[in-house]
Amino acid sequence: MRLESEFSEQLKALVGSRTVILGMGNVLKGDDAVGPFLCERLVGKVCAEVIDAGTVPENYIRKIVSKNPQTLLVIDAIDFGALPGAVKVFKTRQLNSIAISTHTLSPRLFVELITGQIDVDVLFIGIQPARVELGEAISEQVRRAAENVSRALAEVFPVDP
Numbered sequence: 454m455r456l457e458s459e460f461s462e463q464l465k466a467l468v469g470s471r472t473v474i475l476g477m478g479n480v481l482k483g484d485d486a487v488g489p490f491l492c493e494r495l496v497g498k499v500c501a502e503v504i505d506a507g508t509v510p511e512n513y514i515r516k517i518v519s520k521n522p523q524t525l526l527v528i529d530a531i532d533f534g535a536l537p538g539a540v541k542v543f544k545t546r547q548l549n550s551i552a553i554s555t556h557t558l559s560p561r562l563f564v565e566l567i568t569g570q571i572d573v574d575v576l577f578i579g580i581q582p583a584r585v586e587l588g589e590a591i592s593e594q595v596r597r598a599a600e601n602v603s604r605a606l607a608e609v610f611p612v613d614p
Contacts, residue, residue: 463542463576464609472501472610473522477529479508483589484582487599488528490591494603499610510563518570525567527560528602530595531579538594539581540602578602
């Protein structure tokens with residue numbers, strides 16, 4: 454499975470930017486674990502700051518603000534009506550009508566709390582889940598998509614030799 458060219462182009466535009474990558478999700482609920490799953494694969498493989506926020510992204514607002522990134526990439530399972538494992542980039546305003554969330558804070562409010570303190574471009578990398586039931590593992594489609602996203606992010610944010 455290859456990532457859509459539109460997604461690849463959106464990522465290429467971030468080359469050289471100070472970026473924080475924040476993974477959100479519940480590791481006990483199947484594909485909702487995709488944010489933490491991706492963070493685990495990215496640590497040490499990208500020059501961007503990587504934060505696994507789990508289900509409490511609000512606990513990391515101060516850390517994000519202190520890093521003063523140009524871009525905040527939030528990775529989460531988002532139900533946007535596509536086939537499981539599909540990947541799409543969203544701006545915050547696009548999430549109002551489509552996002553499912555297991556998090557205590559709405560994505561819009563989370564972003565407002567950050568952008569009220571620093572000037573940052575916020576993008577959500579949404580991966581379409583197949584299942585988000587308690588006790589389930591990540592589906593094969595979402596696992597493959599996450600691995601592809603991980604490779605793409607490692608190319609955009611390479612670790613200096």
